[in-house]
Amino acid sequence: MLSNTIEKSLNDQIRIEAESSQIYLAMACWAEVKGLEGVAKFMYAQSDEERDHMLKLVKYINERGGHAQISALKAPNVTFNSFKEMFEKLFEHEVFVSASINELVHIALQEKDYATHNFLQWYVSEQIEEEAMARTILDKIKLIGDDKGGLYLFDRDIQQLTITTSIDPVQ
Ligand SMILES: [Fe+2]
Numbered sequence: 001m002l003s004n005t006i007e008k009s010l011n012d013q014i015r016i017e018a019e020s021s022q023i024y025l026a027m028a029c030w031a032e033v034k035g036l037e038g039v040a041k042f043m044y045a046q047s048d049e050e051r052d053h054m055l056k057l058v059k060y061i062n063e064r065g066g067h068a069q070i071s072a073l074k075a076p077n078v079t080f081n082s083f084k085e086m087f088e089k090l091f092e093h094e095v096f097v098s099a100s101i102n103e104l105v106h107i108a109l110q111e112k113d114y115a116t117h118n119f120l121q122w123y124v125s126e127q128i129e130e131e132a133m134a135r136t137i138l139d140k141i142k143l144i145g146d147d148k149g150g151l152y153l154f155d156r157d158i159q160q161l162t163i164t165t166s167i168d169p170v171q
């Protein structure tokens with residue numbers, strides 16, 4: 001059985017993941033209409049991933065005798081001044097998500113909910129990867145600057161970006 005505090009914290013995290021999925025879907029659309037097919041494809045996939053994270057949390061709450069809450073979401077930004085700005089926002093958002101997961105892990109320990117603490121370990125590892133990926137992309141975009149040719153190549157190659165971190169996510 002989940003405590004009310006844990007259930008509420010997990011439900012808050014469901015909302016954060018759902019909002020992440022919407023944020024990246026909006027970025028995918030913006031990239032697509034701007035003609036960057038590769039970036040759009042990448043962002044659509046990111047959006048799906050965030051939804052998967054959300055579903056994992058949903059199922060965990062329901063399995064543990066709680067009730068996952070599907071709530072209203074904040075509307076995402078739908079336009080950006082540049083790709084650099086878009087990827088800055090993506091990176092900032094991943095840093096924000098990392099902080100929220102840390103807080104969640106902290107609450108699980110405080111509540112002495114070791115099952116939830118254990119469950120959250122995949123999430124911690126996954127988030128290390130997500131933040132590293134966002135940082136790598138932002139570094140590349142900063143290197144490219146205003147160079148159109150660079151952006152063209154980046155759009156072509158973004159699918160090949162893989163990040164290896166010291167910790168493998170436990171699926
Ligand atoms: Fe996520």
Ligand SMILES: [Fe+2]
Pocket residue numbers: 020050094097130
């Ligand atoms: Fe993410």
